Amino acid sequence: MGKKAIEIFRSCIPLFQTLSDPHRQDIILLLAEHEALTVNEITEHSRLSRPAISHHLKILRDAGLVKVEQKGTQRYYILSIESAVQLLKELIHSVEDECL
Structure with a gap:
């Protein structure tokens, strides 16, 4: 793998870590179906508590996904x-350019 591909891959690691959690995946999929939702509305669609949803939303927000x-x-x-x-x-x- 070339140097550029390695640099880009390393810059993707925080994104991969954020996306690795199934609860955050569920939140992303839910938000993809709705224009905008409050924490309470997201909580209604989840088995998680409101504080847990808020925690996951903070991680998603910090990663720039929300x-x-x-x-x-x-x-x-x-x-x-x-x-x-x-x-x-x-x-x-x-x-594709450097590895295939």
């Missing part, structure tokens, strides 16, 4: 995967 919009007193979580998708595309192209 963004928050404040509307009145409510905080809505919205899927925001554009930059992650772009990074994964770069990894795929790099591996």
